[in-house]
Amino acid sequence: MKENYTIAIPMAGLGTRMRPQTWSKPKPLIHLAGRTVLDYVLEQFSSLPRFKDATFVLILGPNQQEQVDEYIHANHARKKIRYVIQEEMRGQSDALYLAREYLQGPMLMAFSDTLIETDLAFLEEEKLDGVAWVKAVPDPRRFGVAEIAGNNEVKRLIEKPKDVKNNLAVVGFYYFRSGAGLMQAIEEQIAKNVSLNGEFFLVDAINIMIKKGAKMRVQPVDVWLDAGKPDALLETNRYLLEHGRDNNSTALRRKNIKVVPPVYIHPDAELDDCVIGPHVSIGKQAVIKNSILKNSIVEQDAHISSMILDSSLIGRQADVQGRPESMNIGDNSWIEI
Numbered sequence: 001m002k003e004n005y006t007i008a009i010p011m012a013g014l015g016t017r018m019r020p021q022t023w024s025k026p027k028p029l030i031h032l033a034g035r036t037v038l039d040y041v042l043e044q045f046s047s048l049p050r051f052k053d054a055t056f057v058l059i060l061g062p063n064q065q066e067q068v069d070e071y072i073h074a075n076h077a078r079k080k081i082r083y084v085i086q087e088e089m090r091g092q093s094d095a096l097y098l099a100r101e102y103l104q105g106p107m108l109m110a111f112s113d114t115l116i117e118t119d120l121a122f123l124e125e126e127k128l129d130g131v132a133w134v135k136a137v138p139d140p141r142r143f144g145v146a147e148i149a150g151n152n153e154v155k156r157l158i159e160k161p162k163d164v165k166n167n168l169a170v171v172g173f174y175y176f177r178s179g180a181g182l183m184q185a186i187e188e189q190i191a192k193n194v195s196l197n198g199e200f201f202l203v204d205a206i207n208i209m210i211k212k213g214a215k216m217r218v219q220p221v222d223v224w225l226d227a228g229k230p231d232a233l234l235e236t237n238r239y240l241l242e243h244g245r246d247n248n249s250t251a252l253r254r255k256n257i258k259v260v261p262p263v264y265i266h267p268d269a270e271l272d273d274c275v276i277g278p279h280v281s282i283g284k285q286a287v288i289k290n291s292i293l294k295n296s297i298v299e300q301d302a303h304i305s306s307m308i309l310d311s312s313l314i315g316r317q318a319d320v321q322g323r324p325e326s327m328n329i330g331d332n333s334w335i336e337i
Contacts, residue, residue, distance in 0.1 A: 003105040004053040010095040011112035012061035012086040017229040026064045028112045033240035034264040037227045048120040055080040057102045059095045091199030093186045103179035111172040113228035130216035133173040135224045143169040154216040157203035171224045185209045238279045
């Protein structure tokens, strides 16, 4: 009988690139396209064999568990969830090692701001020790890359390469046939202090596994979405709305607003005298009046009045108010407000 999979999701980071959104909530609880980032992270594993029996290990930072647990209880109560707290931000390998009691058998790992579209059914027949999902990118220097042999087998992983000769970026999504083997490599990594700026990176542990004989291959992926910084979050929101996440057919039935699809408007949002879209997501009980919004995300309970917003992130319970202007503008004028 085959073992069930364990899925580790390190999400203890401070989310500094997403501030001020992350001052009051963990980054995975930011909304886009009608759901949270965490919903999409969990959903990307739905093609995994025996997915319903899989255990999720969420590795959280201090003061994150209350909000995450409340959300999980309300929206994913049937999933098997384990929590591990990373008190000190010492990197990806350290986060996984803290969860080692749960990570002994076959496991997958994905970063909490990484979303991909992939079919995981093949893992049931996978013979190698590991798989790293990759995507070719124009400039890989801010990512890790995979150096591969002719048979797509990984020779080594390189964190943030200095040139663009190898553009096969590792997307932050991995499979390990033996979690125990990964834990042994992390033990060696920590013992030898293989780190950068005080953080233990997962690629170094994987390189230790490969040096000791582990076989890992790459798996190409076409769709790789990033939810780790504001401009990338808005881009991901656009993609999701354009690929089945919009509810414009419902939104178009509202009175006194103009909808430019694709959009997601929560049924409990209140809108009056507005133009919404394209690429706008509006959360539960948000109130928007006398405004024009495009390419933006508005979270639940936010209030917006008399505004024109583009490429904006409006957090929970935020209050944004403008004022009507009257202008008489002559020829060849240029006005920016």
